[in-house]
Amino acid sequence: MVTAKDVSDYSAHHLSVLEGLEAVRKRPAMYIGSTDHRGLMHCLWEIIDNSVDEALAGFCDHIEVFLYPDYSAEVRDNGRGVPVDEVPGTGLSGVEVVYTKLHAGGKFDSGLYKVAGGLHGVGASVVNALSARMDVQVDRGGLTQGLQFRRGEPGVFTDPKGELNPNNPFQPFEDSSKLTQIGKVKKGTTGTRVRFWADFQIFPKSTEFSFEDLKERARKTSFLVPGLTITVNDLRGEEHQSETYLHKGGTVDYVDYLAPDTAITDTWQLVGSGTFTETVQVLNPKTGHLEPKEMERTCEVDVALRWGIGYDTVEQSYVNIIETPVGGTHLAGFEAALVKTMRAEIQANSRKLKLGNKDTKIEKEDILAGMTAVITVRLPEPEFEGQTKEALGSAQVKPIVTKVVSDRLAAFLHSKRREDKTQVSALLEKIVAEMRSRLSARLSKEITRRKNALETSTLPTKLVDCRSNDVEQSELFIVEGDSALGTAKAARNSEFQALFPIRGKILNVQKTGTAQMLANAECAAIIQVLGAGSGRTFDLNQARYGKVIMMTDADVDGAHIRTLLLTLFFRYMRPMIAAGRVYAAVPPLHRIQVNAKGKTPGEFLYTYSEDQLHKELAKLEKTGRTYKEPIQRYKGLGEMDADQLAETTMEPHHRTLRRIRLSDEGAVNKAEEVFEILMGSSVPPRREFIVEGAAKLDAEMIDA
Structure with a gap:
């Protein structure tokens, strides 16, 4: 001092x-x-x-x-x-x-x-x-x-x-x-x-x-x-x-840099301006005193925003490139316009969105979910709240920002371009899904938490539950088809192994919104059985099972079903994958019946790949052992007897499991990219991926 x-x-x-x-x-x-x-x-x-x-x-x-x-x-x-x-x-x-x-x-x-x-x-x-x-x-x-x-x-x-x-x-x-x-x-x-x-x-x-x-x-x-x-x-x-x-772009490039998730809309730029008058004190050179003078000011507005598939909201606001972390009148005007415009658009499409009279109106948090936005205004002599300029105080800015955002956003929402219509439709469905998710959050938690003895009746009737209450030891097998379920019932250890069958291929949740996912019986049942919620409400500590094991046939359809299940877990129950609690069962492909030789009794050998099969056959020929032909090739889990399924796929001491997990943030981003290519709505990237990988594929490996 x-x-x-x-x-x-x-x-x-x-x-x-x-x-x-x-x-x-x-x-x-x-x-x-x-x-x-x-x-x-x-x-x-x-x-x-x-x-x-x-x-x-x-x-x-x-x-x-x-x-x-x-x-x-x-x-x-x-x-x-x-x-x-x-x-x-x-x-x-x-x-x-x-x-x-x-x-x-x-x-x-x-x-x-x-x-x-x-x-x-x-x-x-x-x-x-x-x-x-x-x-x-x-x-x-x-x-x-x-x-x-x-x-x-x-x-x-x-x-x-x-x-x-x-x-x-x-x-x-x-x-x-x-x-x-x-x-x-x-x-x-x-x-x-x-x-x-x-x-x-x-x-x-x-x-x-x-x-x-x-x-x-x-x-x-x-x-x-x-x-x-x-x-x-x-x-x-x-x-x-x-x-x-050095960035030659503007707010659009900034939003693309900030966005943490995959986009469901393009980055929209809302640009406009408005004028207002204010009385300022101006120095009179003749008298040397300050005198009031009415001046017309111009406020330029530049807003860029987009929505993604995630739930997080990213908002950055600036006045003459000075960041305003607390916000102010420009941010308030932006959010007011956003809420008013989106509410009106959803109301106009209420029939298409299947909104009933009981649905509560859309709230700001529903609209902001998954949104990334940069709000900038430029005007002469803005009023800040304090020298640190953490918030804009100019009251005249709010109505100008509100009008510009309302007019420009409405133009995007009513665009005649087919691509814009598709994006707007996906956006409205996402917002409505967020509203319904918010309204049903408490109910969802009650339904999806681990059920006690009095509540087990509310679980899906197809669930074959286990007796143990020890979450760490319990396992949930998601089984492909009712035929495999019958065999798995006899093969499982009912103390800690639960079974849940699914019929064929579930919904591809990468192409749909939350509302369609929850409306799908198979997806909703899996979420209910696991008991930990979904999306933002997912609570790993409430999961009813320590392991979730996808047990599908060892063919192309089985691989597709496994991919659809992984898409569901990645999109709506990602903490399960991050914690390494999701697995894929590895059932055998072949069963070799080895004949007895002298005092050596006959036995059964199981192999899990073509290479392993040839190695086992070569080893048998080298030792002079014979085997029964033709060698059995399992086309599905239902072809196995219960003891065979237990020994090869379900018993912890003999089975092989593939753990699905994300090692770091880079893996998350890579997985997000791959899921979007393989399971997303855009066809050209998938076609390009298939064409590039076709040369690496051995056609003889396809089980057609």
Whole structure:
């Protein structure tokens, strides 16, 4: 903190300026939010945003940021450069006014900046006040000129051997301040370089700049300002790090980057603008006083959004490329328009969506599920809630955003293109399914939780349950067909092995929504039998069985059924797969009846592949053993006797199981991609996949 003695050391020429900055040092949290890591990064954001504002104005296309090991940071841009000439009525250069005067800057004049992030005029001067040292260099008019500050006071540092340090000797200006000419630059070259050192009188010495936060901010900004190149450099470690970001797209590209799931709609861009009038205080140059003046403002709206198959909502809101994590009037206007428009569209299609009179109206959470959206507005002099700009407070923005989003979204919903109609239909079904899922959440939990003795009657009648209540030991076999069920009943250990038959091929849930899945008897029964819910309501701890084993025939149809079951588990009961509790049974393909030889009795050998069969036959021939021909080839589970099925496929000590699991996040993404290719609605990617893989397939292996 600055003490009274510190203030007395200031020269009279700068005393009024420093008294203003003294308030910043006394209450820094009012201006930067806090004095921890977040506050230090906010200081860096303020300087970066000044350069970004030059890019928004069309005068800058490259920004570089450096983090140095001496707790300093530097921001360079190739913008117009801070004005170096004298500001009328002050006797000070433009550089000194910008970096020492609170509420001073070019962004109060709408003629200089149409839109800007730093509009309070306190950003650069606040950072200066909270820095042990700040060096500003400006390229302008063929010269490089500079000014140095110590805790907001202009002067000159004596840097021995050119080593920059905030503790070097400092001589403040006494009667007047002036810019130092550092060198010359080519004609037409302009730009600003600002380097500042964190002041440990304000920030704890353990506080450091975060390179990860800096990279994330640079990436976001490059999306929001297409064509702007941002390079960030970390020079603090043994190995220097550098990243460069340039995105020529806009909010559409940003949404595609943020989206965590597979899309069910294209990314829609809703663009428009509106005007409003407001009364602002404008300085009258004749009287030198502020006077009210009514001005017309234009608010530009740019919203990009899309829906995916997931449940998570991703919303990012910005005002003049400044992120507003708390939201504000622009986000409120967006969500209001979204809810109103989607409710009206669903009501208009109520018959098609099979909505009855008892259905409760759609809520915001139903619409936001699976949505990724970036909401940006640009307007002159927005009102933020506090200097940290975490929320937009301009009330006039909300109706403008609401109107733009309502009109543009309705245009997409009523598009005549066949592809758009398909996407809109899938979206409406998803929202209605979310509503029904929300309304039935409590009931679903009651139905799908593990049933006690009084509740077992509500389970599907086809379920052949086990006696044990030990979840870890219990196993559920999903069996293909009633014929296999009969054999499996005699083969199972009824203490811990339960059976549930399915009739043929279940619904392909990759192509349908939640509503169709729940309406399908087979899918609903599997979810009910497992007892842990589905989708967002799935609770792994409530699963009734420790293992789920898919026991299908060893043919093409069996493989297809197994794939359909895996699709159901991946889409709606993924934690079971992630926990490694889903398995595929491996029934044998062949049964070799070996004849007796001398005192050696006859026996049966089972093989699980063509290679294994040939190896076993070769081994028998080598030992002089004979076998009965033809060798039995199992076409289905129903061909086995109970003792054969038990020995080869169901008894834990003899069987072979394939565990289905996801090892990491990369595996999840890969699985999502494969399921979409094989089971999704889009045919061309599947055709391409089949054509590419056809050459690798041995036609003789197909059991036709």
